[in-house]
Amino acid sequence: MDERLQPFEDKMGKSYDNLLSEFASIRAGRANPHVLDRLTVDYYGTPTPIQQVANVSVPEPRMILIAPWEPSMVKEIEKTILTSDLGINPTNDGKTVRLVFPELTEERRKELAKDVKKKGETAKVAVRNIRRDANDSFKKLSKSADVSEDEIKDLEDEAQKLTDRFIKKIDEAVATKSKEILTV
Numbered sequence: 001m002d003e004r005l006q007p008f009e010d011k012m013g014k015s016y017d018n019l020l021s022e023f024a025s026i027r028a029g030r031a032n033p034h035v036l037d038r039l040t041v042d043y044y045g046t047p048t049p050i051q052q053v054a055n056v057s058v059p060e061p062r063m064i065l066i067a068p069w070e071p072s073m074v075k076e077i078e079k080t081i082l083t084s085d086l087g088i089n090p091t092n093d094g095k096t097v098r099l100v101f102p103e104l105t106e107e108r109r110k111e112l113a114k115d116v117k118k119k120g121e122t123a124k125v126a127v128r129n130i131r132r133d134a135n136d137s138f139k140k141l142s143k144s145a146d147v148s149e150d151e152i153k154d155l156e157d158e159a160q161k162l163t164d165r166f167i168k169k170i171d172e173a174v175a176t177k178s179k180e181i182l183t184v
Contacts, residue, residue: 016123019170026177026181031061032058033064036064039086043076062103066090066098068096104181119174127167135156139152
């Protein structure tokens with residue numbers, strides 16, 4: 001592949017990776033510790049991910065157990081989870097915080113599947129925008145005398161193939177996540 005396409009491939013890869021990390025934070029009925037990835041607690045004045053101040057485990061399929069290394073962090077972790085968009089009420093026994101995930105209703109599953117599709121579409125738009133940026137940069141190259149029209153056409157074709165490859169990967173990721181959510 002032409003090295004002039006590399007930065008655009010990297011950007012498309014980052015869009016795809018971002019989509020996968022968003023999918024990891026969508027809960028699909030069973031407990032997944034990745035739903036906590038975006039949450040940070042105030043640890044001595046520094047916003048710190050929960051995984052860095054506590055042991056996070058999944059003792060049962062629909063429960064996450066958070067055991068802070070410092071007992072003083074229990075209240076802080078509980079407050080962070082309550083104010084987040086997880087939609088789960090934590091319970092604590094003074095030493096640990098428990099998150100019990102309710103079984104998803106059919107309606108909620110369909111809602112989540114729609115959300116997954118929307119995130120997939122957003123990622124596809126990002127990939128197409130990167131292709132457009134690539135094509136714009138190739139057009140600027142054509143103004144300089146040392147690049148032929150055929151070369152520009154080849155670069156645009158390569159950019160399209162790259163776009164098609166990432167769109168296909170995004171579609172596969174959306175299909176996989178939707179199936180996971182809709183499976184009871």
